[in-house]
Amino acid sequence: MTHDEKLSKMRSILDKTLALSDELVDARIIYEEVQISKIFISKNKDLTQDYLWTNAAIIPIGVREGRMKYAISVASGLKGAEILDELEGLYTPAVTNITRLLGSKPMKAGEYDVILDPDMAGLVAHEAFGHGVEMDMFVKNRAKAAEYMNKEVASTNVNMYDGAASAVEISSYLFDDEGILGTDTKIIDKGILVSGISDVLSALKLGTRPTGNGKRQSYEHKAYTRMTNTFFAGGNDKVEDMIASIDYGFLLESYSSGMEDPKNWGIQCVVSRGREIKDGKLTGNVFSPIFLTGYVPDLLKSMSMVSEDVVITGNGMCGKGYKEYVKTSTGGPFIKARGRLN
């Protein structure tokens, strides 16, 4: 596809997005295409890899009575310009989400039954037991997870993975920034914490095997243990059954940020919107802003229903604390849990 064709497609999506609502003050159509070429040579290794990843997003921005809201719909993968075709199916829902957000109500603080959509499930996986099992934190004695290896940390419905070889997404690769082949690491097996993820130096210090998770922001930065594709596995439940099972609660959709607390297992997820569920049905009411906070094991142990299909995307950046930004992907199925919202 030529540059002109890509731009033409993006402009067409922009025009169609803006035409859907008079309340939109702007919409942003983003397409990012990155070619990675890496060589790793050492005494025992001679590795090379070339691959392409792409990101695409639609971000409509709307205003109603002076109140501004935005929504993000994304697509990503080890793909090329065909990802722009996926945006064709996203602009209408994106504008629907903006319309809902512009009419949203403030959340009343409390503990509720919630359903996490795949984006939110991915964020919880990432913040709860992604950062929580980065084994450079084990070396520093910063990770509570080290005390919980082979112990119950979640409900038996929960299976969680991380690995460059665990999924085909934006953080999939043959070898990491330290020349270690990417692996498929099962972190939580039926609620039991079974493994962490590791860079080379941490593995040397801990006497474990590196898992291909050594990544650096750029050639200027040192490598740390970092996540790759982090996600909850699918289960056997249906989303409609989850909604039907809730007397009063919220379907939590999409997010803007999250923060880890590996030592004390707190969690903070900034949720884009919560769709109200009453008597087993979506009411049409939407709430925002919402912060999902609490104690990680409480949240994970409350996971009672898990849907079948897993969706993984990789449009954001992951920092370690407030620096060292790298690409990661996250995802999961829909998951019913109990969470504290504010």
Next chain:
Amino acid sequence: MIDKIKHVLSQIDGITGWKINEVTKSAEELFFIKKKLDMNRSKDVHVYELTIYVAFEENGKQYLGASRTELSASMSDDDIRTILEDTKLGASFVKNGYYELVNPTDENPDVSTSSFASGDLIDYMPRLTKAVYEPDQNVAGGINSCEIFLNKRINHIMNSKGVDVTYTTYTNMVEIITEWNDGVEPVELYEFMNLGDFEPQLITEKVSGMLEQSKLRAHAKPATALSNINVILSGDAVKEFLEYYVKKANAQSIYEKTSGFLVGQKLQGEDAQGDIIQVELLPILEGSSKSAPYDADGVLLKPITLIKNGVLQTYYGANQYTSYLGVATTGHLANARFACGSMSYEAMKHEPYIELVSFSNFQMNPLTGDFGGEVRLANYYDGEQVVAVTGASISSNIEKVHSEMKLSIESMKIDNYEGPKHILFKGLEVAGN
């Protein structure tokens, strides 16, 4: 190398203008676990950030496309030519409205002087280490780990209109994790500091405060839900909250309609009862890592009054966007000085309150005005006693609080911010267990 880049630029047809930022970076880095040095690194990086501008017309409208690339000193003429041709092609697709690039000026800039300039970076590393570890004298807790970075950056900015300026900035980044172990379970706190000057006292005070807070967190009780409670915001969260006004006044936000701020508007409403916002933007702020005489386009920066008596005085920002708005070229000013308020910290604590001391990550969304976060440590006063609590969270919107908020008389300085140390919000809801 610059002559080589200019030579290749002159040989490629269709380039309207260019900007080169020659960046020379050097850095020293120390990585500690407990008190032991785990790793040290040094780096020297020399790169050329090049922007190519291409003017074109379509359907009677003038555009100035721009595309950026990065070149390294080892590249050959052929390498440079290939990259510049691609960059020019990229610029030709970008339909930015036309604007004039920055012209040179003979005016003298404000100059900042960092004490890091008076010696080699590496000589400061033991002194910075001492500043971090000086308070680490406790048995029950201490520094879990720490990363110290000292960066020097020489910016040499040139453009096709004759701008040719050079300035140097220093950034001392310190990531500190403290822990405390004599409570129900071990706890930690995390802080990240940016400093533009050698300020060992500030670092030592920060670590001392973190150790004290870690001890409090170790013995803190789980927070309970509170309604209609006065909330005191302190420290970094105050900076994050107040910078909303600066971000909303940026010309790019105005042009892109992600801000509805209007010059002459009373930003806190017509009948604001609380303290009124006043902000100056400054090229140079003592101790700020963002102090610079010029912005990234080479615009000479001068102080401006952004908000006076709560009224927006002007927009500010990068040359491209102030040009689009038809307002004065201010350049991008990165330091803000907020006026302090009318209420002392002690007066804020006369009625029952919860002071939010440490967050997981306090968030202020500059587009929506939504703010909040999970609280790792707070002090709750119920009218009788002050109790340390953990695990609370808040969520609100600036439009709901800023007409009645009170700013502290006490001031603080955090990197590129100078202003109130505390903010009091009346009658908020706080989530808890």
